[in-house]
Amino acid sequence: MEEKMLEIKTIDMSTKLDQIRKKHGPRYFFAEDASAEAAELWGFQVYNDCGVVPSQVEKIVHLDSCQAEVRLAESVKGFWLMSISAHTSISGISSCPNVFDSVGFDSREDAINAGAEEIKAFYQRELSTRPGANSSSHQIAIKKAIKLIDQSQNQPLLDLFSPQPSGASHGR
DSSP states (O other): OOOOOOOOOOEEOHHHHHHHHHHHOTTGGGOHHHHHHHHHHHTOSOOOTTSBOOOEEEEEEEETTEEEEEEEEEOTTSOEEEEEEEEOSSOEEEOOOBTTOSEEBSSHHHHHHHHHHHHHHHHHHHHHHOGGGGSHHHHHHHHHHHHHHHHHTTSSSOOOOOOOOTTOOOOO
8 A cells, every 4th residue: 555645835034033042142942022023924923922922722642551542733824833742651751832833734634744743753653662562452542642643644644543442432
C-alpha cells in the first residue's frame, strides 16, 4: 500500500517574530510589548503574560497507554496556531499555542494534520530512541497509535478516538 503524503500549507512568521525577539532581547517572553506585537502579527486579542493563547482540544488519541491531543487556536485574522500533547506510559511532551509560534496555518484542517504529524513523529522517536520502549506492550501500544493516526489521516477530518466496545467510555 502506497503511503499518501499530506500537503500541509503553513504560514511562516519566523522572520517577523525574530525581529520582535531581537528588539526585546533574550527575555522577550516577559516583555508585554513583545507579546502584544506578536499577538497583533497573528491576530490574537487574548493571551496571557507569556503569549499563550486560549485553545481547544480538538483531537485525542486514547489507545492503551498512548494519549495525545492537538490544541488549536484561531485568530481574528483567520490564522490557526497548533500545539500538541502526547504521552506514553513512560514519557511525554506538551505545549500550548503561543503568539511566538513561528509557524501557523490558514486552515483548521492543516493545523490538525500538522499536529497529527508531530504526534506521529513523537511516537516514532519513542520507538527508536527510548530504552524503555523495548518492552513489547509499550511498543505495541505505540505502533497501534501510529497506525490509528495513519488511518485517520485518510479521512476528511481526523478522528483519532480509538474504537470502544459498546457501553465502554473514554473515562471522561
